[in-house]
Amino acid sequence: MTTAAAQKVSSESAITVIPQAGYIGAEIAGVDLSAELSDAVVAEIRQALLTWKVVFFRDQTIGHAEQIAFARRFGKVTPAHPYEENPPAGFPEILPIDSRRYGVQYGRKRTSYDSSWHTDVTALVNPPAFSILRADILPTHGGDTAWTNLVAAYENLPETVRAFADTLDAEHTFESRAAQGSARAETIARKPLRTFHPVVRVHPETGERALYVSPGFTRAARTIRGLGPRLSAHVLDALWEEATRAEYTVRFRWQPGSVAFWDNRATAHLAIPDAGHLDQDRVLYRVTIEGDVPRGVDGRLSESVEGDPFYGS
Structure with a gap:
């Protein structure tokens, strides 16, 4: 990216925001995430995040504690996941995205728990507002992650389609990908998560409208309230x-010290499953920040069918 494309957030800040794609994604330089950040710097990072939907940091040297501390500057940090029972010792907020835990599928190592497009845990009535993912162990190549801008996707729909989508509610469910009969599969079966969310949600900070149809969580039920299964x-x-659509996306190549920070209220993401045949490990660590109950264009709120809200501290 040329110097001209880099955007200084303010004349008093050393932070530089470098856009990575036309609709989404920016790299933030000049920030040490292991340091105590000023309120002004945190505000600048938040503004870049709201503008670009996902931001990336390179060459960071942080562990679990620093990642959690950084996340707390942006809201309440939740437990690792509604179904995570084995977070790293002493760090209940950390979710390992660890190929060593997933085994083999179709003769290849699984490098991520979910390799479909999704927004994190939308089966909850209050899905996470933000997620922060930190690289630890990486394959020599492959294993990238892509994000898509759901605001751009909505805004570029024809007006008549936008008006129709504004009125719809879709069912989001948590579909277990755990081995049948495993402890995790049994836990999911005992505590199901199912929520109807507006197909178009209004962002609580920017007022933007975004498509909210996470394929990873709406594919199982394939239900829109008031429409039959086929329609x-x-x-x-x-x-x-x-x-x-490709034009709304950005693809991030992980490197040692990489951190990605995204807004779940305006994005979906995809762990690209192109590294399983390499037989190399891929380990990243995620924390999530408590979200609000989504609100539709007419002010209606999401409705939980099964499961409780997921709160942080």
């Missing part, structure tokens, strides 16, 4: 296709 499936397929 629901067709409508969701069309919206998923729009939401994940």
Whole structure:
């Protein structure tokens, strides 16, 4: 990226925001995430995040404690995951994205728990507002992650389609990918998560409207309230296709010391499953920040069918 493309956040700040794609993604330089950040710097990072939907930091030297401390500057940090029972000792907020835990599928190592487009844990009535992912062990190549801008996807729909989508609610469920009969699968079966969210949610900070049809969580039920199964499936397929068009995406190549920080209220992401055949480990660590209950264009709120809100501290 040329110097001209870099954007100084303020004349008093050393932070530089470097856009990475036309609609989404920026790299932030000049920040040490292991340090105690000023309120002004935190505000600048937050503004860059709201503008670019996902921001990236390079060459960071932080562990679990520093990652959690950084996350707390942006809100309440939740436990690792509604179904995570084995976080790292002493760090219940950390979710390992660890290929060593997932085994082999179709003859290849699974490098991520979910390799479909999704927004984190939208089966909750209050899905996470933000997620922060830190690289630890990486394959020599492959294993990138992509994000898509759900605000851009909505804004570029024809007006009549936007007006129709504004009125819809889709069912989000947590579909277990754990081995049948495993302790995790049994836990998920005992504590199901199911919520109806507006297909278009209004961002609580920016007021932007975003498509909210996470394929990873709406594919199992394929249900839109008021539409039959066949029509629901067709409508969701069309919206998923729009939401994940290549022009709305950015692809991030992980390197040692890389950190990604994204807004779940305006993005979906994809762990690209192109490294499983390499037989190399891929380990990253995620923390999430408590979110609000989504609100539709007309002010209606999401409705929980099964499961409790997920709160942080």
